[in-house]
Amino acid sequence: MATEPIETDERVTDETILRTDELVKKFGQFTATDRVDLTVERGEFRSIIGPNGAGKTTLFNLVTGALPVTDGRIYFDGEDITTLSPAERVRRGIGRSFQISNIFGGLSVRENVRLAAQSIDRDRYGFVESLFKPTDRYKGMNDRTDRILERIGLSDVADEEANALAYGDKRRLEIGVVLATEPDLVLFDEPTAGMSVEETQETIELIEDVLVDQTLLLIEHDIELVMELSDRITVLNRGQILAEGTPDEIAANRDVQDAYLGGMME
Numbered sequence: 357m358a359t360e361p362i363e364t365d366e367r368v369t370d371e372t373i374l375r376t377d378e379l380v381k382k383f384g385q386f387t388a389t390d391r392v393d394l395t396v397e398r399g400e401f402r403s404i405i406g407p408n409g410a411g412k413t414t415l416f417n418l419v420t421g422a423l424p425v426t427d428g429r430i431y432f433d434g435e436d437i438t439t440l441s442p443a444e445r446v447r448r449g450i451g452r453s454f455q456i457s458n459i460f461g462g463l464s465v466r467e468n469v470r471l472a473a474q475s476i477d478r479d480r481y482g483f484v485e486s487l488f489k490p491t492d493r494y495k496g497m498n499d500r501t502d503r504i505l506e507r508i509g510l511s512d513v514a515d516e517e518a519n520a521l522a523y524g525d526k527r528r529l530e531i532g533v534v535l536a537t538e539p540d541l542v543l544f545d546e547p548t549a550g551m552s553v554e555e556t557q558e559t560i561e562l563i564e565d566v567l568v569d570q571t572l573l574l575i576e577h578d579i580e581l582v583m584e585l586s587d588r589i590t591v592l593n594r595g596q597i598l599a600e601g602t603p604d605e606i607a608a609n610r611d612v613q614d615a616y617l618g619g620m621m622e
């Protein structure tokens with residue numbers, strides 16, 4: 357009988373979807389990510405918080421493959437993805453919503469979603485196969501696109517140019533574009549940046565509602581929202597994990613209070 361590889365990290369379970377092991381990112385002499393061991397369970401809503409420059413976005417860039425690691429490993433679904441291309445990581449189920457909009461303003465709402473759906477479809481079926489039975493495949497893709505438009509509440513404006521959408525609807529479309537890549541894990545880097553209080557609440561509710569089956573990793577500066585929504589919170593400070601725990605544990609943590617929250621939670 358084949359023996360299972362011995363896993364020495366007791367935090368890792370079958371439910372672990374993402375794990376980083378001693379992850380390091382250096383920019384010249386500067387260490388932006390400093391031996392980060394992050395473990396995220398399947399289905400979790402995890403927020404990453406920390407002061408400006410703590411290394412939150414850099415950590416996301418390492419997980420999505422936007423930046424190469426300096427040292428350490430990244431595992432997704434139990435497989436080592438440290439050196440895979442960003443496109444391959446998307447194909448495996450890591451989706452990302454960008455701080456900078458990743459929708460095409462000149463295309464319609466429907467075309468934006470369809471394009472994202474098509475991008476993984478092509479990878480999944482391959483170019484040659486894509487030449488066969490195009491009608492069935494297009495129907496499948498169109499149905500999928502319609503379902504997503506419905507879930508994000510943009511069916512009524514599906515044929516409008518994305519540029520013409522109101523700000524809040526653009527963010528909805530962005531979520532739809534991520535959803536169309538059928539991710540298991542979605543990373544959101546400040547999805548509510550520049551939004552009013554109501555828009556922020558609405559967007560987060562939409563994320564929770566639409567992505568209920570996915571694992572979410574969120575960078576968010578609105579602490580109240582983070583406390584309200586997260587299953588667990590990871591606090592980064594100077595590239596290192598300062599603390600990790602439930603919202604209550606984080607709110608009560610002295611180190612976090614000193615380094616980041618100050619009097620905010622009292």
Ligand SMILES: Nc1ncnc2c1ncn2[C@@H]1O[C@H](COP(=O)(O)OP(=O)(O)OP(=O)(O)O)[C@@H](O)[C@H]1O
Pocket residue numbers: 383388406407408409410411412413414415
């Ligand atoms: N490409 C780069 N080259 C050099 N330094 C960088 C680069 N990207 C990030 N840094 C530095 O790494 C540190 C961490 O940056 P990062 O953007 O990850 O922080 P952050 O926690 O996301 O901050 P913020 O909350 O302000 O977005 C910062 O000091 C930043 O200046």
